[in-house]
Amino acid sequence: MNIVEKCLIESISEAHDLNVHDYVPIIKDPPTAAEFFSNYVSKNSPFILKGGICHWTALSKWSPAYFRETMSEKMVTVAVTPNGYADAVNGDRFVMPEEMEMKFCDFLDSIEEGEDESDVFYIQKQNSNMTSDFPEIIGDIESHINWATDAFGAKPEAVNFWMGQKDAITSMHKDHYENLYAVISGEKTFTLHPPCDRPFIPHKNYKPAKYQKVGETWTIKDLLDSQPVPWIAIDPLNPDLETYPMYKNCKTLTASVKAGDLLYLPAMxxxxxxxxxxxxxxxxxxxMDFDWKYSFYQTLDNLSKSVLGT
Structure with a gap:
């Protein structure tokens, strides 16, 4: 271990002790805008608001039967893969899903077939599709989170709708957004690492590619005119510690977000x-606010690339 690695491990371990919980806190009452900003946003600290959206009518209405009644024939864009990993590493490639236009009723059929379905279907467009694609049901939710909007001084940049099979997995990544994530039905499990763990999380550049289905056969098609995609090279549920031994120094938190719950996932x-x-x-x-926390992250990121090669 060189002196830089030793210093990083010691410094980040101290950051864990000072700033990162051993668990994701669960609170029962919505914070005020001031409490949210001072206790969580400024500290870059996640939490779950238990039952935070139980007043939404979507909780009692949204179901396959309701969707069949309100928008059965509606055409929706669905990410389809052979393995559930859309926008994820496969060998030496970063592979994006095939996007299919299909009737909502056909998508619901695939969800209800579950494990009997050979392909994996997921509505996961991240272009504010809730507001642009689903006007029939948008009145069943609130258009924004009041105390978050007050704290950030603006309404959300995007509101996204997600629905998919259990094999649809989101590979590890980070976002340059403050994220309020509400589960209407079912359960999502988030495996989390704080931004300060960047030096321990290996990144590589991958050839961009896309899944393509011809008949019943899946292939991977290289996107020859596209630039390499930098992405995280490790699966947190099955980490290769022989290849990436520094990863063992990460602080791992798990957040189980159930129907009616709201997760605050800080930027980065x-x-x-x-x-x-x-x-x-x-x-x-x-x-997100591009403040000193972002500058700190960029310093860690540049150090990881130039000195550690990660």
Missing amino acids: WFHHVTQTNGTIAVNFWYD
Whole structure:
């Protein structure tokens, strides 16, 4: 171990002790905007608001039967893969899903078939599809989280709708957004690492590619004119510690977000997500403040690339 690695391990261990809980706190009452900002946003600290969206009518209404009644023939964009890993590493490639346009009723059929379905289907467009694609049901939720909007001084940049099979997995990544994630039905499990763990989390550049299904056969098609994609090279649920021994120094938190719960996931936190079959969720992306925390992260990121090669 060189002196830089030793210093990083000691410094980040101290950061864990000072700033990162051993668990994701669960609170029962919504914070005020001031409490949210001072206790969580400024500290870059996640929490779960238990039952935080139980007043939404979506909790009692949203189901396959309701969706069949309200938008059965509606065309929706669905990410389809042979293995559930959309936007994820496969060998030396970063592979994106095939996007299919299909009737909502056909998508629901695939969800209800579950494990009997050979392909994995997931509505996961991250372009504020809740507001642009689902006007029929948008009145069943709130358009924003009041105390978060007051704290950030603006409404969400995007509101996204998520629904998929249990094999649909979100590979580990980070977002430059403050994230309020609401589960309507089912359960999502987030595996989390704080931003300060960046030197321990290996990244590589991968050839961009896309899944393509011809008949009943899946292939991977290289996107030859695209730039390499930097992505995280490790699966937190099955880490290769022989290849990436520094990863063992990460602080790992797990957040189980159930129907009616709201997770605050601060900007720049690394997260990997699994779900139960048919889980439905909505998330609100608020613009992050590019303040000293972002500068600190960029310093760690540059140090990791230039000195550690990660």
